[in-house]
Amino acid sequence: MLFRELKEKGYTGSTRPVSRWARERRTEPHPCTPKKYRADCLSEPKARKQQGKLPAPRRLAWLLIRDPETLSSDEAQLLDILRGDAAVGSIWDLARSYVFMIRERTVGKLDSWISSCSSSGIEGFETFAAGLRQDYTAVRAALTEPWSNGQSEGQINRLKTIEWEMYGRASFNLLRNRVIYRAA
Template identity: 45%
Template sequence: MNAPPPTAWHPPLSANRATWLVLRKTEPETLREQQLLNALQSSPQFALAIDLAQSFARLVREQQPEHFEAWLDQALHSQIAAFVNFANGLKEDFAAVQAAMKLSASNGQVEGQINRLKLLKRQMYGRAGIELLRRRFLVAN
């Protein structure tokens, strides 16, 4: 009696993995990834959400502020609550978002230093005052 061939076990598709699959810069590398992407796109609402997410990522990556207003209108009229809320937030800071797409300047270094300082502060919570925090921060550099 022949036993059926074993099938490969695949972990369930998590939200993080689905996001990575949809927003990655390259095409799916494996047949499994392509099948997952096709399954996600088989639903009209998911297909629209995937299209909106990919087009926004493309706008940011390729710095195309001239297409931002059209994307914003499409997202606002998409009937997908998450995108409508996201688009409303972007609409409030329209000029800042467009400027971020135009300029190559970044505040990543500043944000990284602030994040590191907050981490050190949380680690030392309740232990001492600003002087110890200052010494610890300087030693960490």
């Protein structure tokens, strides 16, 4: 009902923020609310908010690799709370040392970093370290050589996207014409 009224007045958003807003201000449970959830509906909104929700995993990953000096006070506080956990603390240490190694191009720390990841007990880092070992010469070259293949990788990705749009069903001539047409 509230959402329909807002739509009539020009609201262009989705139902989720409206229902969240109404849920936080509800003074009694909805008649259809199951009995086992009624007590939670009646709790104070501030108490429910203090439980807090973590940001999305992707945002947490960015939080772990960003420079701590660029974080807002809320982000820094969240990072301090997260680093209180031993596993997250070791993840943060590994992630920060990786970022430093890549940005500063310190190839001398690569071997020790890979071995630290392999013995960390964190599955994602162990898998990543195994992948780096398989392509060790390329990784080492990326840290020592001044050139990058980013431009060619971008062009390859663009070609694959065009090919994917054609469902892989066309001759090379059609692909060539589409690439030339898009470049113009």
